[in-house]
Amino acid sequence: MVRTVQDALKDAADRLENSGASTPLLDAEVLLCEVLQIDRLYLYIQRGRSLTQEENDAFEAFLEKRIQGVPLQYIIHRQEFMGLDFYVEEGVLIPRPDTEILVETVLQWVNAEQAFKGHQDILKIVDLGTGSGAITVSLAKYIEKVQVYSVDLSEKALAIGQKNAQKHGVLEKINFLKGDLLHPLDEEDLFGKIDILVSNPPYIPAKDIEGLQIEVAKYEPRMALDGGPDGLDFYRRIVAQGDQLLRPGGRIALEVGHDQAEAVKNMMVAKNKYANINKHKDLAGIERVVTATVI
Ligand SMILES: C[S@@+](CC[C@H](N)C(=O)[O-])C[C@H]1O[C@@H](n2cnc3c(N)ncnc32)[C@H](O)[C@@H]1O
Known part of the structure; x- marks a missing residue:
């Protein structure tokens, strides 16, 4: 069956809407652009053109996956973050715009403060x-003189992290380490030598995971989401050892769930090894990042 771009889009958007997708037309457009390898603007310029059988089949295959609830990013293997294109696939968390605040906080430290500037x-x-x-x-990518030590327990995440590092030409500035949180850093004898510790750990309370959107609950890796019974397990472990990993005066920056900032701040206060403990809000006024300096 020969269809025009416009007809294919309309049919796809209707089917996606019936499947419960929240942005059906946008999803259809993104998928068709991926098949045709064109920008969204050109989609409308070409709306009268007929799809080849091959293009139609490829579009149908993408559409079927999206109707099943597979996140768009896992279908097109892409997510933009901090102005950079990241390769993603099932088995690795899709980067969220919320996490840009964490990166921006660290970049501000590095660019503006004497403790890090001219390092x-x-x-x-x-x-x-x-x-x-x-x-x-x-x-x-954005810090000139830096070595990043990147830990994950997931082999797949590390492989994809390396792929993205290569894609952006920064592989040499990164050491990818497999293991459980701070353990590999201890093995590499890095305790007491780190300037900045940053983390967006799993922080969803285990009992809440099933109730998340199907895209997240079914397709994103549980290992990237599950923060234990109250969602705070990783913060307890990171706060407990972070002061030993960091040099005196070193900084910690943690992304937190929408209602977790106060609890994480309190952990830092109780530890008695952190000063300048601050909570940072996102554009919606939600506290998303907690930072501190090691005494
Ligand atoms: C919320 S995701 C964050 C991913 C990425 N940093 C981002 O912001 O998009 C948490 C990551 O922690 C990893 N992880 C889970 N348990 C871990 C552990 N015990 N040690 C190291 N990494 C772990 C998961 O595999 C996942 O990649």
């Missing part, structure tokens, strides 16, 4: 739970 040596940054490498690769 003679190479700045040492640790990223715990690196996933696709979104945080790690952005920091390596």
Whole structure:
């Protein structure tokens, strides 16, 4: 059956809407653009053109996946983060725009403050739970003299992180380490030597995961989401050891769930090893990042 771009889009948007997709027309457009390898603007210029059988089949295959609830980013294998294009696939968390605040906080420190500006040596940054490498690769790209140590327990995440590092030409500025949170850093004898510790750890309370959108609950890796019974397990472990990993005066920056900032701040206060403990809000006024300096 020969269809025009316009007809294919209309049919796809209707089917996606019936499947419960929240942005059916946009999803259809993105998928068709991927098949045709064109920009969205050209989609409308070409709306009268007929799809070849091959294009139609490829579009149908993409559409079927999206109707099943597979996130768009896993179908087109792409997500933009900090102005960079990241490769993603099932098995690795899709980077979220919220996490850009965490990266921007670190970049502000590095660019504006005397403690980091004009740093003679190479700045040492640790990223715990690196996933696709979104945080790690952005920091390596935007900071000139830096070595990032990126830890993940997932073999697949590390492979994709490396792929993204290579894609953006920063592989040499990153050490990818497989293991459980701070363990590999201890093995590499990095305790006491790190300038900045950054992490977006799993923070969803285990019991809430099934109730998330199907795209997240069914297709994103549980290992990237599950923060234990109250969602705070990783913060307890990171706060407990972060002061030993960081040099005195080193900084910590943690992304937190929408209602977790106060609890994480309190952990830092109770530890008695952190000063300048601050909560940072996103554009919607939600506290998304907690930062502190090691005493
Ligand atoms: C919320 S995701 C963050 C991914 C990425 N940093 C981002 O912001 O898009 C958390 C990551 O932590 C990793 N992870 C889970 N448990 C871990 C552990 N015990 N040690 C190291 N990494 C772990 C997961 O595999 C996942 O990649």
